[in-house]
Amino acid sequence: MKTLTEIVDEIHKNDLTGATKSRISSIANALITRVGDSLKGGNDVRLNNLGTFSLKHRDARMGRNPATGEQVQITAKTSIKFKATKSLADAVA
Numbered sequence: 001m002k003t004l005t006e007i008v009d010e011i012h013k014n015d016l017t018g019a020t021k022s023r024i025s026s027i028a029n030a031l032i033t034r035v036g037d038s039l040k041g042g043n044d045v046r047l048n049n050l051g052t053f054s055l056k057h058r059d060a061r062m063g064r065n066p067a068t069g070e071q072v073q074i075t076a077k078t079s080i081k082f083k084a085t086k087s088l089a090d091a092v093a
Contacts, residue, residue, distance in 0.1 A: 004028055051084040
């Protein structure tokens with residue numbers, strides 16, 4: 001797994017932008033913040049050639065503890081869903 005820091009280093013090393021590491025890192029963090037803000041505001045985010053981020057709500061439900069078989073209440077949850085574009089999926093296939 002690569003970290004954001006490693007990706008920033010690679011972009012800087014390959015001189016893909018001519019920007020400093022600090023500037024590349026600031027841009028990446030701003031992108032992540034804006035995606036989060038948009039999702040929080042109820043909007044999906046589509047990034048061309050990458051994919052679409054959206055929220056998925058899961059209602060509360062009953063489940064079972066696998067160790068004891070006891071029924072437990074599983075709380076409602078909202079999570080982030082990501083759907084890759086065809087071009088990204090084809091690039092890793």
